[in-house]
Amino acid sequence: MAKKSTKALLVIDMLNDFVLPGAPLEVPETRKVVPNIQSEIKKAREEKVPVIYLCDSHRKGDPELKVYPPHALKGSKGSKVIEELKPQAEDVVIEKHTFSGFFNTDLDYVLAKLKVKELLVTGCVTNICVAATVADAFYRGYKTKVIKDCVAGLDTESHNFGLKQMASVFGAEIV
Numbered sequence: 667m668a669k670k671s672t673k674a675l676l677v678i679d680m681l682n683d684f685v686l687p688g689a690p691l692e693v694p695e696t697r698k699v700v701p702n703i704q705s706e707i708k709k710a711r712e713e714k715v716p717v718i719y720l721c722d723s724h725r726k727g728d729p730e731l732k733v734y735p736p737h738a739l740k741g742s743k744g745s746k747v748i749e750e751l752k753p754q755a756e757d758v759v760i761e762k763h764t765f766s767g768f769f770n771t772d773l774d775y776v777l778a779k780l781k782v783k784e785l786l787v788t789g790c791v792t793n794i795c796v797a798a799t800v801a802d803a804f805y806r807g808y809k810t811k812v813i814k815d816c817v818a819g820l821d822t823e824s825h826n827f828g829l830k831q832m833a834s835v836f837g838a839e840i841v
Contacts, residue, residue: 675716676718677707677717677719677747679791684738702788716758766801789818792819801832804836804837812832
């Protein structure tokens with residue numbers, strides 16, 4: 667009998683409203699990492715590693731919409747994962763309402779149920795949602811590996827800051 671993986675692959679906010687040209691919160695660098703994330707998803711599925719999508723989903727009046735323009739509104743096309751990374755039936759999709767994939771979501775419950783101890787992290791934005799999720803993973807005792815060619819930032823400076831912060835403060839391994 668094959669041993670069940672203790673890892674999970676997280677795909678954070680690879681949504682139409684962040685990736686597509688002209689999107690409300692377009693992060694152009696995300697388009698460069700799509701092929702790398704596709705490769706990681708393929709590898710995870712082959713190795714029976716769960717793939718978990720963490721997806722921004724905001725409602726009218728959400729405090730985040732006071733800081734950023736309306737984006738990833740619940741049920742909208744903008745809140746959906748881009749077609750190139752579309753979740754499969756066996757994948758887990760978790761809506762999140764703030765930067766961290768753990769805050770007020772079922773992520774920790776899902777990971778515990780799957781007996782996951784290590785997170786492989788991909789997505790956007792490196793120093794915001796990726797870093798917030800990695801920070802909360804650290805507080806919960808998960809080992810994290812951030813796949814650096816699978817995360818994207820708003821610019822090089824904030825991207826590099828996010829990677830450095832996750833490594834030096836939250837013990838993430840940058841691979």
